[in-house]
Amino acid sequence: MTFKVIVKGKASGKIMKTDIPINFLGAVDKKTGIIHDTKHDLVGKSIKDSILVFPYGVGSSVGAYTIYSLKSSKSAPLAMICAKADLSVASGCALANIPMVIATEFDKLEDGKEITLDTESDKLIIFRE
Amino acid sequence: MELTKEEESALKGEHGETMETAYRILVAIGEATNAEKLVPIKWAHLSGVNYNTIGDAGEEFLSKLSQDAKVKVMTTLNPMGFDFDSVSKYNLDKNFIEKQQSIKESYEKMGVIPSFSCIPYEIFDLPEKGTQVSFAESNAAIYANSIAHLKTNKESAFSALASALTGKTPYSDLRINDSPNLTIKMKIDEPNELAFGMLGYFAGKVADNSVTISGVSEMNKRSCKSLCGGMGTSGRCGKFFLGEGKENAEKIDFDKKEMQNIYDELNTSDHGDIITLGSPQLGLEEIADLSSMLKGRSFEKRCMVFCPRVVQEQARKIGYTNELERAGCEILSDCCTCLTPLVDKNEIDSVTTNSIKGAYYLKNSNGVDVNLKSLSQIIQDETK
Numbered sequence: 001m002t003f004k005v006i007v008k009g010k011a012s013g014k015i016m017k018t019d020i021p022i023n024f025l026g027a028v029d030k031k032t033g034i035i036h037d038t039k040h041d042l043v044g045k046s047i048k049d050s051i052l053v054f055p056y057g058v059g060s061s062v063g064a065y066t067i068y069s070l071k072s073s074k075s076a077p078l079a080m081i082c083a084k085a086d087l088s089v090a091s092g093c094a095l096a097n098i099p100m101v102i103a104t105e106f107d108k109l110e111d112g113k114e115i116t117l118d119t120e121s122d123k124l125i126i127f128r129e
Numbered sequence: 130m131e132l133t134k135e136e137e138s139a140l141k142g143e144h145g146e147t148m149e150t151a152y153r154i155l156v157a158i159g160e161a162t163n164a165e166k167l168v169p170i171k172w173a174h175l176s177g178v179n180y181n182t183i184g185d186a187g188e189e190f191l192s193k194l195s196q197d198a199k200v201k202v203m204t205t206l207n208p209m210g211f212d213f214d215s216v217s218k219y220n221l222d223k224n225f226i227e228k229q230q231s232i233k234e235s236y237e238k239m240g241v242i243p244s245f246s247c248i249p250y251e252i253f254d255l256p257e258k259g260t261q262v263s264f265a266e267s268n269a270a271i272y273a274n275s276i277a278h279l280k281t282n283k284e285s286a287f288s289a290l291a292s293a294l295t296g297k298t299p300y301s302d303l304r305i306n307d308s309p310n311l312t313i314k315m316k317i318d319e320p321n322e323l324a325f326g327m328l329g330y331f332a333g334k335v336a337d338n339s340v341t342i343s344g345v346s347e348m349n350k351r352s353c354k355s356l357c358g359g360m361g362t363s364g365r366c367g368k369f370f371l372g373e374g375k376e377n378a379e380k381i382d383f384d385k386k387e388m389q390n391i392y393d394e395l396n397t398s399d400h401g402d403i404i405t406l407g408s409p410q411l412g413l414e415e416i417a418d419l420s421s422m423l424k425g426r427s428f429e430k431r432c433m434v435f436c437p438r439v440v441q442e443q444a445r446k447i448g449y450t451n452e453l454e455r456a457g458c459e460i461l462s463d464c465c466t467c468l469t470p471l472v473d474k475n476e477i478d479s480v481t482t483n484s485i486k487g488a489y490y491l492k493n494s495n496g497v498d499v500n501l502k503s504l505s506q507i508i509q510d511e512t513k
């Protein structure tokens with residue numbers, strides 16, 4: 001699978017995937033990482049320490065601060081993989097040093113799979129369970 | 130992305146930590162949007178001011194940043210959490226006030242104009258058409274592109290801040306190409322500002338970064354701002370055109386069914402304990418309008434009216450504020466409906482508003498129920 005690097009880094013963890021865009025300011029608790037938007041399919045789940053796979057960020061420009069706050073409270077995802085780029089997620093990850101890539105084959109990423117993302121080696125390794 | 134020698138050395142940290150951070154953000158968003166170079170901007174408008182939204186991590190970040198950072202271009206600011214003039218009347222905790230004060234001081238120290246407004250396009254002189262700016266507030270970015278003929282992407286809080294500190298932005302997306310591949314036909318007859326807000330919210334969900342809206346011949350200021358606010362809330366779309374659009378563009382309708390779906394998503398109550406007007410904040414024209422609608426009438430419950438400080442001062446001179454206060458309005462500046470701690474779910478269960486943007490954040494962030502009504506309906510139902 002190929003991907004475009006937006007923020008460099010390396011991370012290993014379990015994919016938490018949604019096909020619904022995320023409004024970080026409106027939908028994510030900045031201290032715990034729990035999604036509290038009742039209209040979102042990840043409602044009640046924490047994105048902490050996951051490899052968060054989602055289409056793109058939407059909504060308020062302040063969502064970038066939410067990403068930075070998640071990192072400061074140690075509740076951030078280990079990495080983020082998106083289908084499309086958006087400025088809030090890209091800039092939030094850049095400031096918080098959270099590895100972030102755009103995947104060309106977004107549909108092939110499956111929820112619950114263990115993966116290793118390493119932007120230096122240009123590889124996204126997916127381990128089958 | 131190609132960087133000049135100077136930009137390259139700033140990215141390596143040779144011009145200090147602040148510049149390194151700013152360029153790291155610019156490079157990330159440049160990569161994200163396939164930019165080939167950075168271009169200069171003339172005006173940055175920052176979000177990330179309200180302590181409710183940026184929290185302790187944001188407050189600490191800005192406090193540290195402001196020790197040596199200075200903005201390089203004209204930079205204006207979004208609303209904060211409350212109005213310092215009236216905060217003592219509210220039951221707000223001391224920590225919030227102190228942290229908000231610190232955030233305010235950090236921005237002032239960096240040379241930012243303390244405008245605390247989400248409608249910079251109504252209170253500052255606009256630069257000439259085609260000027261590159263960086264607006265983080267989504268309704269302001271959409272208004273700047275669509276109505277004021279300026280050029281900005283729908284910036285994030287950090288991308289606009291990085292642009293303020295460097296005077297530059299990646300040359301990409303709406304700055305280069307804004308030709309929409311989608312046309313939405315507005316099929317609602319005699320739409321009020323609530324219908325336009327829902328149209329915007331719908332468009333944000335279905336459009337990519339720009340959209341054409343057909344079937345709209347004219348819009349007043351209130352409807353136009355409501356459209357921009359709604360659009361900015363739900364998606365990534367940063368510009369609209371009024372007209373028929375390209376022949377080969379995808380076409381969808383915004384009719385009663387689509388509008389009802391949005392209404393059902395955002396309207397969660399059949400009444401409000403209080404009323405809020407603003408989000409976006411009201412400009413002078415809307416304040417004038419409101420004061421004439423309220424002639425001889427008074428609100429039967431609390432009604433909070435949000436407008437920029439400079440608008441309140443002008444309205445006071447003209448006498449509009451007397452009329453509003455007589456009718457029972459609380460006029461608040463430097464803050465807005467969205468995410469103000471003045472709307473507290475421990476004291477209030479539901480809010481009546483005509484703002485689609487306000488409705489989304491009241492529900493999802495303040496945690497209160499929302500009763501959506503147009504302004505004329507609010508005046509009819511809630512005043513005597």
